[in-house]
Amino acid sequence: MLVPMDLTDGVWLCVLASGSGGNCSVVSIVRGGVRRLCLIDVGLSPRRTNRLLAGLGLGFHQIDDVILTHLDSDHFYHSWVGLLPRHATLRLHRRHSESPGARGMFGLFGVRAESFEEGCRLRDGTLVRVAMGSHDQSGTSVLRFEFEGLGGSLGFATDLGRFTPALAQHLRGVDVLAIESNYCPVMQESSGRPLQLQRRIMGGSGHLSNQEARDAVAQVSPASHVVLLHLSRECNDPALARGLHEGAAYGLTVTSQFEPTGWVAVGAPAPAGVGDPVGVRVGV
Numbered sequence: 001m002l003v004p005m006d007l008t009d010g011v012w013l014c015v016l017a018s019g020s021g022g023n024c025s026v027v028s029i030v031r032g033g034v035r036r037l038c039l040i041d042v043g044l045s046p047r048r049t050n051r052l053l054a055g056l057g058l059g060f061h062q063i064d065d066v067i068l069t070h071l072d073s074d075h076f077y078h079s080w081v082g083l084l085p086r087h088a089t090l091r092l093h094r095r096h097s098e099s100p101g102a103r104g105m106f107g108l109f110g111v112r113a114e115s116f117e118e119g120c121r122l123r124d125g126t127l128v129r130v131a132m133g134s135h136d137q138s139g140t141s142v143l144r145f146e147f148e149g150l151g152g153s154l155g156f157a158t159d160l161g162r163f164t165p166a167l168a169q170h171l172r173g174v175d176v177l178a179i180e181s182n183y184c185p186v187m188q189e190s191s192g193r194p195l196q197l198q199r200r201i202m203g204g205s206g207h208l209s210n211q212e213a214r215d216a217v218a219q220v221s222p223a224s225h226v227v228l229l230h231l232s233r234e235c236n237d238p239a240l241a242r243g244l245h246e247g248a249a250y251g252l253t254v255t256s257q258f259e260p261t262g263w264v265a266v267g268a269p270a271p272a273g274v275g276d277p278v279g280v281r282v283g284v
Helices: 046-055 078-082 165-171 185-189 195-202 210-220 238-243
Strands: 010-017 024-031 034-040 063-067 089-093 113-116 119-121 127-133 140-146 153-157 176-180 225-229 251-254
Touching: 010 046, 010 176, 010 225, 024 046, 089 127, 113 119, 127 165, 140 165, 153 165, 165 210, 176 210, 185 195, 210 238, 238 251
Parallel strands: 034 063, 063 089, 089 113, 153 176, 176 225, 225 251
Antiparallel strands: 010 024, 024 034, 119 127, 127 140, 140 153
């Protein structure tokens, strides 16, 4: 599905891919007839990302901002360091920019990089507020986009470990909430994975289960739409994740590792046929 090309002011979200094989989402922001793109995570190769953007009628030249939630390899593909458009700014939390694996890496390639702690502003003026999730040692940036002058807000929360009252307060009332729904506990426990890995995933510093994601959504109470991110291929089923949201008062999109979602309008009212929006692709 192509992004609307009439350049009417507005904001749209498309998840290009989400899962352990790589994560990348694109936010299209149109202000005053000018479209700017912000990528959230770049865990796909630049070549694949370029191909997926081209399929949406977009290109690298429109990327103004890249925000990294954290530096795991499925969220940050290192070859991006030398291939970002020269005018684009890479934004990441100070906790990540000062980590041993990242220190000095960006400046070495002349990348325009900026670190933040509580938030930042994108090139078009959009305010992004940040709170930290408890994923592994360095945590993950939980993002709240406020599209001032355009209306609407977007919450983006992946690799959370656990969903805390502070995160609920940070995201409460956003129009669109993109949140991980990583695993089914029954499938996880019967997967044959090493016990240490299972404990990491389910122990409060890894990922959210389907039910934990559903409980988090209830606390946030998004106005129009929920996007489920980072489903495990081995330990989840899109039907299980979707089933927990049946009858909810918001539209639902389930992402895929293999193909982009449709475009989700930020700030738009919930679509007809609540829970099964027309024209939004569901991942498999």
